[in-house]
Structures are given as C-alpha cells and as structure tokens.
Amino acid sequence: MIRSASPKYEFNLKNSTKFSGILPFLQFLERMKIQQTFRGFDCLKKDNAKFPLSKIFVYLIAGWMADCSRMFHFQSLQNDPLIRAFLGGKCPHYTLLSKDLLRLEKIEDAAIEFKERVMDIIEPWLDSDLILDFDSSVETVYGNQEGAKIGVNPHKPGRKSYHPLLVFEGKSHLCLNGVLRPGNVHSADNGIEFAEETYRLLSTQYLIRYARFDKGFGGEKFYSYWEQQKINYAGKLKWTSRLKKYVENDNSPWIRYVDDELIVIEGKTVYYQATSFKSYTIRRFRREFIYSAGVLTSHSRRVSLNICKTYAHKWAFRKMIQSVRMID
Structure with missing residues (x-):
C-alpha cells in the first residue's frame, strides 16, 4: 500500500517488457525455423542488408501477435528487450516495413510463392486424408485502410471492413490458405477459384476426403465443382x-x-x-495472455525472463513451452 501522497518515481527500470506472454510463440517460430523458410526472398534486397526480408516477415508475424495491426504500432516494439533479443539485438524501424512490403508488391506471383513456402511448413503436420473447412470472417477496420469497403458487418454496421476467405484442415485445424477481400463481397465470391488454388498448393500425395462449408457458400456452381472433382461435401442450408x-x-x-x-x-x-441458387478471440488472447510485465536478466551466458508474479496463466504458459520443446 502506498501511504505517501506524493510517491517518488524514476524512469530507470531496465530490460522490462510488457509482452512476456508472447515468449512461447516466439520460441515456436524459432523451433519451426520460420525465418529459414523465407530465405528465398532475401535476394530481393542487397546481400549486406541489415534486415533481410526473411527477418522482416518474422518481425511482422510477431508484431501481429502483439496487436500491431498498423505499421506505426510497431513503434511499441522498437525498444522492447524481449523482441530485440528474439531478432538478434535490434528491431527494424517501422517505416522500413512498409517499404519492404511495397517491394514485394512489385514482384509477380509473390503471393503464391509466399503461400507455397507456408505450405512447406504445414504439410509435415497433415494426415494423408484431408478435410477442407471453408470459412469467411468480417474484420472491422477503424480508418481508411487500403481495400476496406462498407459491407455487411453484424458487429459494426456501416463501418468499413475486410471479408477474408479462409480454408482450414478439419482434423489439425491448420489454416491452409487465405485471401484478403474487401468487406462488400459475398462469402461465396471467387470461392471456386480459391478452392482450385488451395488444391494446387497441396502436394499430390494428399487425398481430400470431403469439403465442409456453411450456408454462405451455398449455390449450384459451388456444389457442382465438388461433384465434378468427385469429392464429397457437407454444407449448411x-x-x-x-x-x-x-x-x-x-x-x-x-x-x-x-x-x-x-x-x-x-x-x-x-x-x-431450392427455388433458386444464386450467386477464445485473438483480441482476448492478447489481452489476457500476451500482455504481461516481465524483466530480462542475464547471468553468465544464461538469459532469463522474470514474469510478473500475478500472471494468471502460469500453467498454460508452461504447457506451451513444453509443447514447443517437443517439436522436432
């Protein structure tokens, strides 16, 4: 209890982080060798670049988990000791992220190449028989982000949003493919093209047992596609x-x-x-699990993260660390 009406304060707490809960995720990225997977993109920058594209990608992934939904939000990670230690001692300036993403935009078929690299990471964890679960989501934005449009938004009517299209593997729940779309499109728009792209991304060794989707994907064309491919399907009406x-x-x-x-x-x-056929949230996870005070300490060659004693998810944190260490 603070008894003094005017407590003294000093800004001298070193090596402190507010993202202690992200440690299992960072170790997971390291264990899965995410940066090595994207080494092929490093040739798009100079050989002596301090931050090759593979490191930029990893930084973007970590930042998204830390709730950096816009580029200037990465300023909050710039001097965070945990993130800096993960990246090897220094974080890139947030303006560099936009420049590198614009660099990728000029490369033909960069998106497909990126998805193929992601599939290389996912495939070892898949069974030989697959279930494809198609889904779409409404992601509300609070600004004028590129590509965002006003459409059907049950949570924030009248506000701009994105309407991403996603496909998951039904047994492992891994995301196999995704595409970002403006908020004014229907769930089933370009659904067949998206299914064909997913089919091409998968190796021929995998057998698709059946596809599942909700009522937003209903339609004679979508049903006929699976029948032509001789793939069973289950959809809501x-x-x-x-x-x-x-x-x-x-x-x-x-x-x-x-x-x-x-x-x-x-x-x-x-x-x-029919009469006619026509065409735990991540926010809560960040708030309760990722955001936690901690201090990095060094002793000899060992670095430790001392997490706030009041952290409410100690058991889950330790369980995640143990699971990451079991990855081959």
Whole structure:
C-alpha cells in the first residue's frame, strides 16, 4: 500500500517488457525455423542488408501477435528487450516495413510463392486424408485502410471492413490458405477459384476426403465443382420456411446419432432443391495472455525472463513451452 501522497518515481527500470506472454510463440517460430523458410526472398534486397526480408516477415508475424495491426504500432516494439533479443539485438524501424512490403508488391506471383513456402511448413503436420473447412470472417477496420469497403458487418454496421476467405484442415485445424477481400463481397465470391488454388498448393500425395462449408457458400456452381472433382461435401442450408415445411411433411424416419443425459442429436435424409441458387478471440488472447510485465536478466551466458508474479496463466504458459520443446 502506498501511504505517501506524493510517491517518488524514476524512469530507470531496465530490460522490462510488457509482452512476456508472447515468449512461447516466439520460441515456436524459432523451433519451426520460420525465418529459414523465407530465405528465398532475401535476394530481393542487397546481400549486406541489415534486415533481410526473411527477418522482416518474422518481425511482422510477431508484431501481429502483439496487436500491431498498423505499421506505426510497431513503434511499441522498437525498444522492447524481449523482441530485440528474439531478432538478434535490434528491431527494424517501422517505416522500413512498409517499404519492404511495397517491394514485394512489385514482384509477380509473390503471393503464391509466399503461400507455397507456408505450405512447406504445414504439410509435415497433415494426415494423408484431408478435410477442407471453408470459412469467411468480417474484420472491422477503424480508418481508411487500403481495400476496406462498407459491407455487411453484424458487429459494426456501416463501418468499413475486410471479408477474408479462409480454408482450414478439419482434423489439425491448420489454416491452409487465405485471401484478403474487401468487406462488400459475398462469402461465396471467387470461392471456386480459391478452392482450385488451395488444391494446387497441396502436394499430390494428399487425398481430400470431403469439403465442409456453411450456408454462405451455398449455390449450384459451388456444389457442382465438388461433384465434378468427385469429392464429397457437407454444407449448411438456410433454414427457410419452405425447407422447414418440406422436412415436416417428409415421411422418412429420423435417426438418432447422439443420445446421452445432456445432448440428443437426430437427423434424416431428404432430397431437396431450392427455388433458386444464386450467386477464445485473438483480441482476448492478447489481452489476457500476451500482455504481461516481465524483466530480462542475464547471468553468465544464461538469459532469463522474470514474469510478473500475478500472471494468471502460469500453467498454460508452461504447457506451451513444453509443447514447443517437443517439436522436432
């Protein structure tokens, strides 16, 4: 308890960080050799560049986890001792990040090349049989970011947003592909082209058992694509009054799939044709897990991170560190 009405203060706390909770993630990036994966892009800068593109990519990934959603937010990481130690002693100035991203924009097929490198990291963790889960999300922006448009936004109606299209592997939950789109597009827009790109990114050794998607992707063209590829699919349908009446009047039996004390799930198979076929959040994770005070200390050749004693996620933190160390 501070009894003095005017406590003394000094700005002399050295080697302190507010991102102690990001340590397991940084160790994960290091263990997965993320920087080595993107070495091929280093040729786009001079050989003696202090910050090659591979290091810039790693810095951008770490910054995103630390809630740096815009380039000038990276100023908060500039002198952070934990981030600097991870990058080898110094962080690039935030203005350099924009310059390097613009450098990539001029390279033809840079996005596909980047996705192929990411797939090289993911594939060793996949089973031979895959389930593709298609999804889309609305990401609200609070400015005039490039490509953001006003569209359907259930959380912030009337505000600009992005509408990214994503595909995950159903068993491992790893993200296989993604594309950033303006907020005024429909969930299914360019869905077939996106599925074909994902199919090309995967090695031929993988067999796609089936695809899953929600009602936003419904449509005759999207269904026909999977049928032509001879890939099974499961998709949600909008529960319209017409579909409800059709199911109620159908005489086929209901099948009980789950029956226990808490949950009962029943279903039935019907043939139905619509009248027409037309075309833990990351924010909470950062707030509760990433943001935590800590101090880097050095003794002989050993560096330690002393985390705030009141940190609420000690068990999960240690568990993540142990899991990272098990990665080959």
